[in-house]
Amino acid sequence: MREKRQACIGLGDINFTFAVYIQxxxxxxxxxxxTTVVPLQETxxxxxxxxxxxxxxxxxNVxxxxxxxxxxxxxxxSQLAATWQAYRDQYLLQENSATALLFSAPALNLVEAEADKSKRTxxxxxxxxxAKQLLNSEQLNTELLWLDEEFAINFEQHIIVCPYFDYRQLSNIKIQRLARLLSQLLQGKYK
Structure with missing residues (x-):
């Protein structure tokens, strides 16, 4: 059973399972x-x-x-392309990519969760x-466990807060940390 979502606005696959929210x-x-999620074309x-x-x-790029x-x-x-650059150009935010870059508040109004948590968004x-602006305005109605000044997580709703997608804010080392956190999120535990 798929998650039911509020209306989302952004770029990418309407059937996304990997959503990035940007202000x-x-x-x-x-x-x-x-006014919806619109898939990008290669160019x-x-x-x-x-x-x-x-x-x-x-x-x-990030x-x-x-x-x-x-x-x-x-x-x-990463199994779809030989490099991250090729993935960006050939798949990112396109139809059937399962990815989205959303300008609307996080779509967390889930009616029923998937039995298989790894299939959840x-x-x-x-x-x-x-993230704090969304929390203060009640556009994000959830609790977050702050791991430090930059990263927060909510295992139940599959949420991670991370630095902005910029080379200085989300460096390669922080990208690796985010990747580990995402795997831990799917496993339901922070190590």
Whole structure:
């Protein structure tokens, strides 16, 4: 049985199981008016980077690096392409990718959870400041276990808060930590 979601707004596969929530969205006319989750085409990431700047290139690059760093026993994203760059260009946020970059508040109003927890949606919120804003405005109605100043987790709802998807904030070392946390999330325990 699939999770039932509130309306989501963003880029990616409407049937996502890996959701990243970000506070801003590309300042391009074609993306500012979206009211659902819209799949990207192969050239869209490059076009957004060209039109909206290096910050958006970093978001997409870090997203692909995170997916590519995940344990293959828990996630199969890296098995689709030889490099994270190829994955970004050929699969990330496209139809049937199971990935989404969402501009709406986290879609956590689950009616019934999957029996197999590994099939449940993973929710990643980019940035402690954004997560706290969502909590304070009650757009995120859950409790988070803060592991430190940058990372928080909620095992029941499959949520992780991590640094913003930028090279300086989510360095390669922190990407590796996030990858470990995501595997632990699926296993239901923090080590």
């Amino acid at each position: 801003n969205q590309p300042n391009m006319e074609q993306w500012l008016g979206v 869209d990431i490059e076009a957004i980077g060209r039109a909206c700047g290096n910050g958006w290139r970093k978001v997409f 997203y692909a690096k995170v997916l590519y760093a995940l344990d293959n026993n828990d996630f199969q994203f 993973v929710h990643i919120i980019c940035g402690r400041t954004y």
